[in-house]
Amino acid sequence: MSDRPHPFLIVVTALVYLFLMLPLVIVVGAALSDTTYLTFPPQGLSLRWFENIFEISAFRRTIITSLQIAFLGTMIALLIGIPAAYALNRFRIELPKWLGTLFVLPILVPEIVFGFALLKSFTVGTGAPIFLSLLIGHTLIVLPYVVRVISASLASFDFSVEEAAISLGSSPVKTFFTIVLPNIRAGVIAAFILAFITSLNDVSVSLFLTGPGISTLPIQILAHVEQFFDPTVASVSVLLMFLTVAVMAVVERTLGLTFLAK
Amino acid sequence: MTQPLDLQAVSAHYGTTKVLEDLSLSVQAGELVSLLGASGCGKTTTLRLIAGFLTPTTGSIQLGGRDLTRLPTHKRDIGLVFQNYALFPHLSVLDNVAFGLKQRGLGSSERRKRAMAMLERVGLSALADRAPGALSGGQKQRVALARALVIEPPLLMFDEPLSNLDAKLRVDMRVEIRQLQRSNGTTSVYVTHDQEEAFSISDRVAIMNAGRLMQFDRPEVLYRRPANTFVARFVGFENIIPFKVVAREGDTVTAETAGMTLRLSQAAYGAIPDTFLLATRPDGLMVSTDPAAEGLPARLGLRTYLGRAYQYQCETAAGQLIANGSLTNPLEAGTGVKLVPMPEQCTILASEGTR
Numbered sequence A: 001m002s003d004r005p006h007p008f009l010i011v012v013t014a015l016v017y018l019f020l021m022l023p024l025v026i027v028v029g030a031a032l033s034d035t036t037y038l039t040f041p042p043q044g045l046s047l048r049w050f051e052n053i054f055e056i057s058a059f060r061r062t063i064i065t066s067l068q069i070a071f072l073g074t075m076i077a078l079l080i081g082i083p084a085a086y087a088l089n090r091f092r093i094e095l096p097k098w099l100g101t102l103f104v105l106p107i108l109v110p111e112i113v114f115g116f117a118l119l120k121s122f123t124v125g126t127g128a129p130i131f132l133s134l135l136i137g138h139t140l141i142v143l144p145y146v147v148r149v150i151s152a153s154l155a156s157f158d159f160s161v162e163e164a165a166i167s168l169g170s171s172p173v174k175t176f177f178t179i180v181l182p183n184i185r186a187g188v189i190a191a192f193i194l195a196f197i198t199s200l201n202d203v204s205v206s207l208f209l210t211g212p213g214i215s216t217l218p219i220q221i222l223a224h225v226e227q228f229f230d231p232t233v234a235s236v237s238v239l240l241m242f243l244t245v246a247v248m249a250v251v252e253r254t255l256g257l258t259f260l261a262k
Numbered sequence B: 001m002t003q004p005l006d007l008q009a010v011s012a013h014y015g016t017t018k019v020l021e022d023l024s025l026s027v028q029a030g031e032l033v034s035l036l037g038a039s040g041c042g043k044t045t046t047l048r049l050i051a052g053f054l055t056p057t058t059g060s061i062q063l064g065g066r067d068l069t070r071l072p073t074h075k076r077d078i079g080l081v082f083q084n085y086a087l088f089p090h091l092s093v094l095d096n097v098a099f100g101l102k103q104r105g106l107g108s109s110e111r112r113k114r115a116m117a118m119l120e121r122v123g124l125s126a127l128a129d130r131a132p133g134a135l136s137g138g139q140k141q142r143v144a145l146a147r148a149l150v151i152e153p154p155l156l157m158f159d160e161p162l163s164n165l166d167a168k169l170r171v172d173m174r175v176e177i178r179q180l181q182r183s184n185g186t187t188s189v190y191v192t193h194d195q196e197e198a199f200s201i202s203d204r205v206a207i208m209n210a211g212r213l214m215q216f217d218r219p220e221v222l223y224r225r226p227a228n229t230f231v232a233r234f235v236g237f238e239n240i241i242p243f244k245v246v247a248r249e250g251d252t253v254t255a256e257t258a259g260m261t262l263r264l265s266q267a268a269y270g271a272i273p274d275t276f277l278l279a280t281r282p283d284g285l286m287v288s289t290d291p292a293a294e295g296l297p298a299r300l301g302l303r304t305y306l307g308r309a310y311q312y313q314c315e316t317a318a319g320q321l322i323a324n325g326s327l328t329n330p331l332e333a334g335t336g337v338k339l340v341p342m343p344e345q346c347t348i349l350a351s352e353g354t355r
């Protein structure tokens, strides 16, 4: 036994990373190409296709919409999901078993079916605005991730710690914020990132819920490739990648730091 | 600040299951009372009722004349020490101890001063800035103790605080707990399933079984004079033999069991009712090879070595009994002997219907 990993393990790990990263390298390359068609390796270097994104108003609008939906949907899912996960874990013995299953249902049902069902029952049924339908749809598809991830965090939280705080004079609500929340911080951050990205990337539910005038970025990308074969989609993809990384960094910094500070 | 605790006819249910029945318990100001009993008998439930994590279905709980029954936990002002320490993982040792003071609105310098003084008392001031995760089990429990004591609660409660520690440390810590409790004079309720632990540190011990209080008294009384067969067995009276009095001559009573008779002196045993149970520890039955001895005829079975004595499984007409014999004279299985009760190691119990 040695502390150093086996050479075979290093090779396999490197191959897996290569496999994961290669498509991204290709996309970045294609986005930087000076040609009017998608190609790799890039021929000539140019940022013109990045500029092109912002010249097409549909892209400008859908990027904003996607970010709004992802952010609002994730926040609402956290507002519902954190208390739900807390209750499910805190009162596990007292609550019926199926209640936990209820919160994972949206990922058990195929998303495309879910999107269609939502369209039929909600959008058509109530005539709700498209933005609202999208927001509700996205909230519902990310909620299971939030509940699961935060439940995992709470499963390793010892609730007698909470009781200790209450016995020392801290009210239950205050204890939730000063004792429980700081101890599941990592779970909350992970849930936020996972939910945000899931929402930002969603196609199948959005496909049914977008409508005249309002669309999301992935749907707009689909619409664009149907008509054009220029590198704009590659640059949008790169932009989406950077947006995702930026969101992760911001969440990690802000949530991480505010919770760490007493 | 020390106050008496009074539980009156308290019952508790989980769903429809009754886990505590008519429990009444009075703890005097400054007293340390242990709740002792097997796992599942309702000790933790009793603590949770007093702490307010659970509401009794009937009965009332008073602390120093204050009715706690419907008061939420965070207003009860009770110090709690848990089996698994329950320290705040994200706070330093010092902030753990200062937490209760913060809830009481003390300024940060005053909090620090008091918390440090308390850590000093439990010998941990050098570790004030550590994270709880970086402490040993004994150190964690000292922090938990300091955290509960620093708020100077009128009542301190412990739920099996030492069961996660190793044997040697357990003995040291219980002495430490008792000394701190004594010097503060804090009324305390201490839950344990360890008889030695309960007897060694308590002023009085409440022995519980299946949600009921079986006997509540000083350890010396429980050990010598159990009030019923449950407590008798619990404190080691392993032989419980039913007798019927067949004759009384002044002070001497002749009693019969399974065809064997025994003459007992009421001067030694106290008043003996017409039917009774004679309870003895293994040490309370002397193994005699003298056929004329006043005892129960028995045939010796398996012999085991206890270090201070030999223990014998003995076959008698009244069933199997356990007796200890001297080390100087080991006897072989099959030997016919007399088992002679030693009054100071025996007690007389009232019959309890079915045995």
Ligand SMILES: Nc1ncnc2c1ncn2[C@@H]1O[C@H](COP(=O)(O)OP(=O)(O)O)[C@@H](O)[C@H]1O
Residues within 6 Å of the ligand: A093, B014, B019, B037, B038, B039, B040, B041, B042, B043, B044, B045, B046
């Ligand atoms: N949350 C609960 N729900 C249902 N039954 C419980 C719960 N907690 C404890 N019990 C039951 O109540 C009884 C008493 O438990 P407890 O007070 O924890 O015993 P002890 O502390 O003496 O070991 C046990 O039979 C236990 O199974």
Ligand SMILES: [Mg+2]
Residues within 6 Å of the ligand: B040, B043, B044, B045
């Ligand atoms: Mg218990």
